[in-house]
Amino acid sequence: MARKRGREGRFVSTVEGAEFFKVYLPQFSSHQIRIPPDFTKNFRRALNEKVILKNKDGKTWYVEVKETPEGVFLKDGWPRFVDYHGLKVGEFLVFRYNGSYSFLVQIFGTNGCKKEKFGPQNIATHVKSEVESDNDDSSSVDRSKLFKRFEEEEEDNNNEFPKRPSFVSPPSRRKMLKIPEEVMNNENVHLEAEVNLRNAEGKEWPVNIYTMLNGPTFLGRGLCAFQRDNNVGPKDCCKFIFGNQTTIDVKILRH
Structure with missing residues (x-):
């Protein structure tokens, strides 16, 4: 040997x-x-x-x-x-x-x-319950207004982020956050099973990516730690900006 x-x-x-x-x-x-x-x-x-x-x-x-x-x-x-x-x-x-x-x-x-078969199909019931609860919490949020707020702020900051696939969401009160289909269908978005959420200071938090069989994709384990450590409040919102397979930049807009 x-x-x-x-x-x-x-x-x-x-x-x-x-x-x-x-x-x-x-x-x-x-x-x-x-x-x-x-x-x-x-x-x-x-x-x-x-x-x-x-x-x-x-x-x-x-x-x-x-x-x-x-x-x-x-x-x-x-x-x-x-x-x-x-x-x-x-x-x-x-x-x-x-x-x-x-x-x-x-x-x-x-x-x-x-x-x-691996991954989210093994936790489909858990994911479904988390998503249903989260949808109830955020149903009153007007996503178009959140996007408008971010657009105005980015103009003031001279477009500090280049335009990449992104979505805006209020904080998740559960352990899962759905990534919109239009983002996942973008040809530039290819995620690993684990990615890092990176805040404006460059600090990163590992987060699992769950994709249900023939279904939606979610940010999973690690998301709550990111929100907690960054003091994301219930009236704040986050913009998730996709750049490569392993890192998602997150910009937080405080209420």
Whole structure:
């Protein structure tokens, strides 16, 4: 088995195709998952760095690897992987190392068959309830007036944002916010499963993107943290401006 010495004297495996499996048990695996000790003998990495998890559809998640006295774990970023795939107790995950600290993860259901559909269809009921509640809260908001306010403000600021696909919304009182179809249908909008919301100061917050099967797309987990940390009030509104696959700029208009 060929190995080379990496930073800080750690060994980095050069063997692609190495695999390990885990059974998903929420009480142990929802926030972190342990890499088997025998696997880490061949796969070593400097602490507090990241690996890439990729599913069969090619979507990627960056997950931190941390070593503790109990072992080596996939931690920060792992819960987003769990949420997107709607993992359930007893499901079986196979991790295949593809080199360059990248793993292909295959998921098998409790029926023994490989899962073919991921993401929002696994949480469709939750999304529907969140959206219905949010629609009730914001039904009285005149979106055209919000756009007009932003247009006037941007003219005063000498168009600080170039014109890109965007939409305006009052703050979500739930955990989900629907992205309008006209935005998602724009040829310049292609979102990863996780994006960053970036405020005017350049600070970023990771947010999950959920797309229901043959249905709408939502900003999901992480949205509430963005609103809270930026003190977005119930009478404020946000303009979400799309620039690339991984970053959405957000301009907040205070009431």
